Amino acid sequence: MNEINKVKEKIEAAKKILLLGHINPDGDTVGAGLSLLLGLEKKYPEKKIRFILQDKVPENISFLEGCEKIERIEDSKDETYNLVIFVDSATIDRVGSAQELVKDAFKINIDHHISNSNYGDINIVKDISSTSELMYSILKALEIEVTLDMAGAIYLGIVNDTGNFAHSNVTENTFKVAANLMELGVNNNKIVNDFFKSKSFERMKVLGKALSEMIFVKEKKLMYFYLPYEYLKENGIERDDTEGIVEELINYSGSEASLFLRGEADGKIKGSLRSKHNIDVNKIAGIFSGGGHIKAAGFTSELSADEIVKKVVENL
Ligand SMILES: [Mn+2]
Structure with a gap:
């Protein structure tokens, strides 16, 4: 060095x-x-x-x-x-x-x-x-x-x-x-x-919501979940409370990639991506001018959740 x-x-x-x-x-x-x-x-x-x-x-x-x-x-x-x-x-x-x-x-x-x-x-x-x-x-x-x-x-x-x-x-x-x-x-x-092992009640609840409402895109082995800002606000959920959701989404045996989208106060959407084996999610985050690592990356976008999911699916 x-x-x-x-x-x-x-x-x-x-x-x-x-x-x-x-x-x-x-x-x-x-x-x-x-x-x-x-x-x-x-x-x-x-x-x-x-x-x-x-x-x-x-x-x-x-x-x-x-x-x-x-x-x-x-x-x-x-x-x-x-x-x-x-x-x-x-x-x-x-x-x-x-x-x-x-x-x-x-x-x-x-x-x-x-x-x-x-x-x-x-x-x-x-x-x-x-x-x-x-x-x-x-x-x-x-x-x-x-x-x-x-x-x-x-x-x-x-x-x-x-x-x-x-x-x-x-x-x-x-x-x-x-x-x-x-x-x-x-x-x-x-x-x-x-x-x-020190998670808040809200954090446990929001994780439960994610696990019960997540969507699986079979052709691309992508598990994703979108949490709108209104839900965060109405339920007193802090940003930290959504930490770890993206890691839970990839625990499904069928998924190779996971995507968690969270609405922000300014109307933008924050995205987190994880990959289980060979998918390079750093590259996918790059489409939205984000980045990180091959197996874990993130981005912020002004697109709607639907548009983001569509782009991710197209590029997987
Ligand atoms: Mn680090």
Whole structure:
């Protein structure tokens, strides 16, 4: 990793460093950003370092030690930074309104999405399970000691993006990193319970709705479900409550791909795609200017749900 020396130089030269992750933060963006925040704070106590997200950290992630240090965009409008480090964000747009804090700062882009546009002045983009797994090796390379709080954050990030070590993105290195984190004292059972087995009532109900109303397109082995915004609003369903629906849709033995569509307040539709074996859903998300990974991708579209389904079916 040649870039790492440049990264180190930039960190050492900067007085004020801003870390940014994506909108609707998940365990990986929080895990990668939080572990880096805690590590940098410890190694460079004289520097001002902040980790800012547009949106709130979901309940089932906020048990992580140090999570209270993560700030929201509205607390921090007027600051300027020498260095901005993006984590788990395939494009600059993914950080949402936090973009306005970037200004002329030097940009480091740390990510694992194959669709990453290499928007940084330095890009460390690797095809690996999670940005958190990547962050572990970056912290090591920066000679930052990984402590238990950082280890917990990284572990959760890996669990998030690998579906608890079940997806095809898991490699030998993923297990090696996980083993190292457990050596540091990570309680895997507690993290997995706090993260997965802490769903809200609304979340369980909306999952039930999805499972009873999902539609299967037999010719293309596609299982899909559309949740209109009105339903979300009327039933007090938060965005986090629909997490995981797309993964449930692909559990059907007959499906090779799944699509979950959710209406947004602005009238657009957010789409999530999953693939079981060989279908490249990154490509399909690309039709709607989205992206992600071969087996998991997403997009936002102004088309109607019917039009989106039609296009997806045509391209499968
Ligand atoms: Mn990720």
